[in-house]
Amino acid sequence: MEGSKDMPPSAAEVAAAERKYCAAMREYNELEEIFRNAQASDADMDTLVMFNNSRDEARSLARAAGIAFEEAKRDCHAAEAADRAASATSYRIAEQNTDLLDDPAKQASVKPPSLAEKTLYLLLHKRHREHIPGDLEEEFQTFILPKFGLRYAKRWYWFQVIRTIVANHPWVSRFIAAGGGGFGLYQIAKGVFQGFWGNEFDEAGQDPNEEHR
């Protein structure tokens, strides 16, 4: 294929590959006919060998051109399908956001999932109950909702709530890692004790004071 390696072939490039393939096939068919005529007319061995070699060469070229054409057609169709899928996704997001983007007041009226907000409020430490939900709601309203649409924005908010809870209470992630059971219960009991009344832990679940000891 003549197009660059990074870019999928355009429709014009596919058409050019098809023309090349057709020309190669025509040449091969002509040489095949010449070879058969030579056989029928009892031509001498040297002539037959020469025609046979030419025909084989033309067949190889036609085969290579055929492969190139098929690859170009496939890549082009794949690129077109990807474009169509991307357009459909953009259209869906745009369709979801049409009402929101037209009316800023309406956009501001969209709130994060209330259950997620309540869960976050309950599981956050008192000193973070004002700022963390505020930061998440601002990011939800300012960055995520206009860019990705309501459905994605709600999923994003839930995901952030879960991550925030895990970051603030490492016993949650330990429970998940332990998979429940007796060991899990022990981990919870230990985690609850440390998480609520003990030290603060960082995201990796390590005691932040440990690195400075």
Next chain:
Amino acid sequence: MKLKSLLTMSRASLGEFEHIVLAAVLRLRPDAYGMMIRREILDRTGQDAAIGAVYTTLDRLQAKGLVSSHIGEKTPERGGRSKKYFEITASGIEALQVSVERLTKMWDGVLRPKPAGGV
């Protein structure tokens, strides 16, 4: 005197994430609050840090005296909640410089290993 220098050293040493958060606070000055710090880290390093982890780190930095905070205005896009602004202190700038110098000294003259693990 010895104890004092030990305490100073302990305060000056920064973990990797602490270093990143402190640098973000410095870059965003004077508009550094939780969401902006998170976005700055995401835009610059590609690390999608949880907001809870950012606040835990900021609390730790504040306890070390490397950042200070004050409560800002309430805005409608935050559901009427206030912002908590963070400001890097002189000790914070010093700690950041010390941390950068240490890293630079450790890397000085070292051939960086290839990502695959070869040297």
